Amino acid sequence: MFDGLKDKLSSFREDAAEEVEEKAAEAEAEAEADERAEAESEDAGAVAETEADTAPAEPDESGAIEEEPDDDDGPTASRFTRAKAFATGKVIIEEEDLQEPLRDLEFALLGSDVEMTVAEEILDTVREKMLGEARAQIETTDQLVTEALHDALLEVISVGQFDFEERIAAADKPVTVVFTGVNGVGKTTTIAKLSEWLEDRGYSSVLANGDTYRAGANEQIGEHADALGRKLIAHDKGGDPAAVIYDGVEYADANDIDVVLGDTAGRLHTSNDLMAQLEKIDRVVEPDLTLFVDESVAGQDAVRRATEFNDAAEIDGVVLSKADADSSGGAAISIAYVTGKPVLFLGTGQEYDDLVQFDPEALVDELLGEE
Known part of the structure; x- marks a missing residue:
């Protein structure tokens, strides 16, 4: 499940970690070169200073004596700070380190049908969590990247989440639970x-067919009811869907049934009737x-329709x-963030027990290979 996205996230983690470590190593090498050059310059300056001490300072045209520039600031100072951190087992991640990996991650997310605003939120969160102060290299830089990506994904996936069974x-x-959606997406099978x-967890249920619009709808849901040994409440084609589901509630109330599962006709949001x-x-x-x-x-079509x-x-x-x-x-990554409504279940096969409760933390762990 979601194997293509897993591969793309894995590539980002490897590329980002490699890029950060390469930049840090380059900074260390450049800082060492600067230190050597500065030492050589100081040696040469000491000789010149000895000679200069024997001669008076020459004023410039205005009569002022020129002072030596202070070179403690600028790129060299930043490079030294980064090199020292790297040498002590820490890494400072800078914006330039992440530019190319984040661009590749954006393409990967969009290529996996993650909605644009969701992709942008993930990128912003990864950037925010990785940039800035020195961070310890606990095991590898990959761990830093993984933690940032984990938090970013979990933040968008878990919006509005609640425990359905609770x-x-x-x-x-x-x-009473009513199901909606367009035609042909597996709505009746999901019911x-x-x-x-619910039965596996000790809750009884009755099915109510509020899809009175489609020919054969009673037969389709009736086959499921027979296979499961459930009571089906249904009216003739063309009946009032609200009346069917209401009858289902009345039946459940009279027979101590825990849950009413009401089907409705597949529709587009533009179908006014x-x-x-x-x-x-x-x-x-x-x-x-x-x-x-x-x-x-x-x-993304599922995100839009939701x-x-x-x-x-x-x-x-x-x-x-x-x-x-x-x-x-x-869709699994995007829907909750875009709609503010959580994904509660995933259908994972053709059998009646192929329905799993959605767990954002478990999904993120699976996507990042941490399960």
């Missing part, structure tokens, strides 16, 4: 997977959570299907 446990029952995920259905579901059912489902492989759905009918979180087929990881 939310379910704390809420009054039945908990079935979440029903199984279908968006009006979502608004009615919100009014009639007052769902506890509304989850947006899209394909991880959709990349933003549009959130603007049209506010969502609480995101489920990304087909994460196992996604080498880029752009």
